[in-house]
Amino acid sequence: MNYFELFEIPVQLKVDIAPLHKKFFELSRKYHPDYFAAAAAGVQAEALEKSALLNKAYKAFKNPDETIKYVLQQKGLLEEEEKYELPPVFLMEVMEINEQLMDAEDPGVHNRIKSSIENLQSEIYAPVKEIVEHYQEGITSEKELLQVKEYYYKKKYIDRIRKELAV
DSSP, X not given: OOHHHHHTOXXXXXXXXXXXHHHHHHHHHHHOGGGGTTSOHHHHHHHHHHHHHHHXXXXXXXXXHHHHHHHHHHTTSOOTXXXXXXXXXXXXXXXXXXXXXXXXXXXXXXHHHHHHXXXXXXXXXXXXXXXXXXXXXXXXXXXXXXXXXXXXXXHHHHHHHHHHHHO
């Protein structure tokens, strides 16, 4: 059973978490291991497994990047610890931002870097926005999902820079 089947929602790259909150608590009550304490060992194990899957799914759905990662993995388009090669132009932009960050001690420079990061984030999301927000199982092509995969890896780079800025 995958995360979407568990929550009884269609496969999507961008999950509206608000209605899922209610479903999460409903399923939490349904599968909570304490309710199966007197049941057979196999039933207890299944409840524990579903409860763990439910928590993992909800955590993934609350994080848009994790949702994208999960769908790409389900489609066989992304592997753990995959070495993905990003376009040199993007890597140069990130390298320039990193150099600015290393040289920056002035808060004004930090603000310019934050602005550069936000612009880059918008730039990389624009080509996949429609795909992410309107994904349809069986209609969205593998080629489009591969574009989302590239976005996912680019976003990871940007998020690392954001973490450095927050330090």
